Amino acid sequence: MIIRIIRSRRKRLVLLIMVLVLCIGCARQMIIDKLSIVIALGYDQSQQEQERIRTTIIAYHATDNQAKNTLLTSASNNTSKGVRTKLNLKMPTQDVIGQVRVIAYGEPIARKGIITLTDTLQRDSDIGTNVYLAIAGGSAEQIMSATNKQQINMGEYLYELIRKNVNYGIIPSSNLHHFLSTYYRGGKDPVLPYLELQQNEVVISGVALMKDDRMVGRLNEDDCLLLKSAMGNYKFDSFELALSLKESNHHYLPRISPLFITLTNIKIKSNIKLAQEEGPVFDVRIRVKGQLKEVSEQIDLEKRETIHALEHAASRQIAAQYEVLFKRLQQMQVDPIGYGAVYRTSVRTKQFATEQWRDMYKHARIRTDIKVVFTNVGITS
Amino acid sequence: MSECTVPTRRKIHPAFTMSIVITSQITVGMLAFQKYVYKEAGHDAWFSVIAAGICAHFSVFMIVKTLSRFNFNSLYEIHNQLFGKWGGSIINGVLICYWLAVSTYVLRNYIEVLLIWIFPDVPIWVFGLMFFVLIAYGLAGGLTVISVISFIHLLLVSWLILLLYFPLKTADFHQLTPVIEANISQLFKGMLAMGATIGGYDVLFYTSSHMKEPHRIHRYAHMALFIVNVLYLMIMLVSIGYYSPKQIVNNSWDTLTMLKTVGFSFLERFEYIVIMMWFIIVLANLMITSWVIIQGITRMVKVKRKNVYIGLCLVQLIIIQMLQTGDQLAVLSNLINDVAIFLSFMYPFVLFVMATIILGIRCRRRKEHI
Amino acid sequence: MVKLHTIQHMFAHHSEFKCRSVQVGTQMLHVLFISSLADEKLIQEAVLHEIQCPPVTRCHVIITPEVLLNALPIKEAYISDELVDISSKLLNGWCYVQFEQLDQGLLLNTAALPHRTLAKAEIETDIFGSQVAFVERLATNLGLIYQLLPDTKLHSEVIQIGTATKTTVSLLYLEGAADAHIVEQLKMRVAELEPLNGVFDSLKLAQLIDDNSSTLFPTILHTERPDRVCKFLLEGKISLLVDGCPFAIVCPVTLYEFLHVNTDMNARRSIGILLRLLRITAMFFSIFGTAFYVAAITFHYQILPPELLKTLIRSHSKVPFPPIFEALLLEIVVELLREAGVRLPTKVGQTMGIVGGIVIGQAAVEAGFVSNVLLMIVALAALASFTIPNFSMSNTQQILRFPFIILAGFWGGIGIVIGISFLTIHLARQTSIGKPYLQPQSILSTRTEEHAKVHPWWSVITRSAASQMVKRNKDFKE
Structure with a gap:
């Protein structure tokens, strides 16, 4: 009978369709409004002895009228996915992690090291590499349960906050890919934004410096711009400088100190080269181009010499700030700017180990060549 | 000397060699080849890619020279002519087993991608069945239809190369320096790791008997190989710039992970789209390999092509069901890489030399008799 | 007499069948016609008037069909004695002059079948280009095509199919451009349809002659515009027109022709490309x-x-x-x-x-x-x-x-x-009809085949280099 079916053309078609129909029930449906779509994750040290981590999630959860009803839950277990098993017992809908956008690590757990926590983020094919990582001062749960003035979903708020500041602001890129790439690259240390709860508002108050994967220190907002600008060519919106003019011998400039100036529409090009292998000694070349939009004292900027003098002062100020920053990073033994990477790409070695570089980094010196150029001084002179 | 069984009307334009060769090559390795080359050659892997490409060009040159000696018959006939009926059949059998292994590997590799990324809970045989039904439908039309299909499917997929722009934006090409830090043996090992990735061009041996004006095949074959080489080079360069050293080695699916960052305002996570579009390229490739296998078997045994295909399906279904885990697949992958290096790179030279010798001996013997 | 009775018996149930008997001298002539299909004015003026007119009757004592054949000013006339021929022609609007004692009679073309006047295209409207569309009458349709393509190389062959409907199918092709093999194929396929009862529509005909009628995609194109048919004929395609249907069918076609509109070619080139x-x-x-x-x-x-x-x-x-x-x-x-x-x-x-x-x-x-x-x-x-x-x-x-x-x-x-x-x-x-559906003709012809082409498809739309009036300057103007 089977042979008869196979011989007849029409019956073959029917058999084919039946076989295909049988296969239909196989794939598991994930209809978007029947899921809890996790958009933010937070990792904390667990208070209990048996469990390692405590995870908080914020998820979209569609109900009858409001589609963006958010759900905030947390549970503890030993692994990130293990926590989700417990979370599933608390939620009526399946939680899915493919759309997660922000992952916050509490400071205590960050100081212990976060690479093991990012393991699942690398292995799981569901999670994208554009996820933003951040360090939360205090605990991640505290940050994620806070409310914000705009009354929007906290996960969205964090995502937009970090994204705007990374793309257009002074925070260096901190998505998962960047973090892992920097971590795995010998000679460079990752940097993550530092979230803090200030007067019931979640703000980014600088960056957290990581040594490999452990947090070792912080930089506040003023140093962030210098840090980011040293890492590559970037554009910034504004930059305020405090110039000390007491020592300057330009008679065009008043002897006021500090003189505050603000540059806008800034384009910074920076270049780091290995000058000498022994040392090692690096040449740092930074070119700042901006529009001078605000001066805190009345200065006549009609004359070219005045502008040049201000530029000189600004260059010296930035150079000084940079040296201070570099010394501080050397003391903390972290290298977020990537001098090690520059060393690696300039010198032919058989092996390059991070520990070897950390030794060399202690004795590294830099020679700065920083120039500030004001493209214009606004519409008044 | 020639036993051309294809009527002139059904022959296909030689330009289709391009699409057939490109389809045969890119399916095997494109999604994950960076890891293996980088492990050997470090950040000079791009040099290994170029070197492997140049060797492939030489191989293609040898293949076309061999074919032109035998009036562009298919390789099965060449073996029969050189080594007699039984010797030729044994070698053809070995070749058929190789193509069967490649076909199964391509299929199972792609099913692995589907299982990891899209539908983890669907059994393997269901995916296999989907492919077999479609392949049967395409095979029924013969090489004419298969060549048109491979061309169309390539066109449909060709725009994916533009997606490389996104990882290119965040790539740091200083990772390429210092240039040529690896020594010769490392570079050579890197070339060997590229074996199966580039090695699909020996499909030329089998399809040239169906082409019109076969003396013009060589330019299309070289053009196709050049395009594939450039493609692999671009992807390798972007990977080296985008990833840091240990990342590439850590990740099993480099190209797909690289494309996770691609996003527009209406669609994100383009690796899913790439995986979907990859389906149609894999399908075209499987059609070509199935055609090659069926050609071989029907020349040795007198069976209907339909029944050969059903047998082929069953064998492949059994094999892919047996390969349940990823590391079993890795064993097959290594095996195919080694055999591909021999069959794609060295065998054309060997065959050319043997053909020259044997034909020379026969010629002299005939002259002596006269 | 016997013949007249046979014919009258055959058309006994035909309400429009008329028989006008005229006595001319000693003979009795019967003029047979079907009034709704024949041009009555023409019969009255050209047939009856001439028969009854004195010069004819005076010159000859006995009137034979040959005499009438030479005397009557009808465009198409011949002598016939076969019943099948006579009945089919009567049903087509012709008029039969039966001589009383003779077996033979004269068949005269006085057909005036009801038809529609030329109108605008209803289904395939277009902004540019000629707006006239085919009508149901085959002669008018052929006239429209001959007007656009007055070439002696344009062959039109007529095949009749359908035992009850006796539909006339006209096969048009440009000799030299069309593939002779395909023309033969088509003629054979259409001729095979003779035993069918009736074919009313060209689209139905398309389904009956195409390669695979179970596919969703149409492999034979239909159009109701004569300018499109002429464009296809120039490209070497073959067109079939069916009497009674205002759609012409064209084959062999590829998928891309179904997406082409005349506006693409008539409008400016860049606009045409964008629209496509x-x-x-x-x-x-x-x-x-x-x-x-x-x-x-x-x-x-x-x-x-x-x-x-x-x-x-x-x-x-x-x-x-x-x-x-x-x-x-x-x-x-x-x-x-x-x-x-x-x-x-x-x-x-x-x-x-x-x-x-x-x-x-x-x-x-x-x-x-x-x-x-x-x-x-x-x-x-x-x-x-x-x-x-x-x-x-x-x-x-x-x-x-x-x-x-x-x-x-x-x-x-x-x-x-x-x-x-x-x-x-x-x-x-x-x-x-044998040509692959996805491969446009002449896109992939090898060098040996290119010499055989007579009308490359792009010669219809591009100007030759000689007619380019403005010489392109390689450099900026002064």
């Missing part, structure tokens, strides 16, 4: 739009960007059904609207359009039956499907959507891709 691109994009969106939506919502939530995700969740959260069900529901409603729209009487048409389109859609969204995003996509897809110029292809496209939606609903993105593969394989296997 727009049409292709519309076709893709129409087939795959709903399927993408269903696949993304049902299986692949990861590919939606954040803002879009919120919108889609919000729009789908009120709907109690899974996306595939609501998509199929909406598509079926749109099909119903489309089908109803074809058959609606004009008086009710406007109201029903508003009710169907706006009220049902709005009400469905408010009730929470369908999501508004899906409604928008389905409406846009339906709109996009109307950009296809060929009606058969448009129908095909409407139907093609459904398997894709079902595949997307069960297998997500992989389902869509399986559908695409199946579609491309299916199209690659189709042939249109």
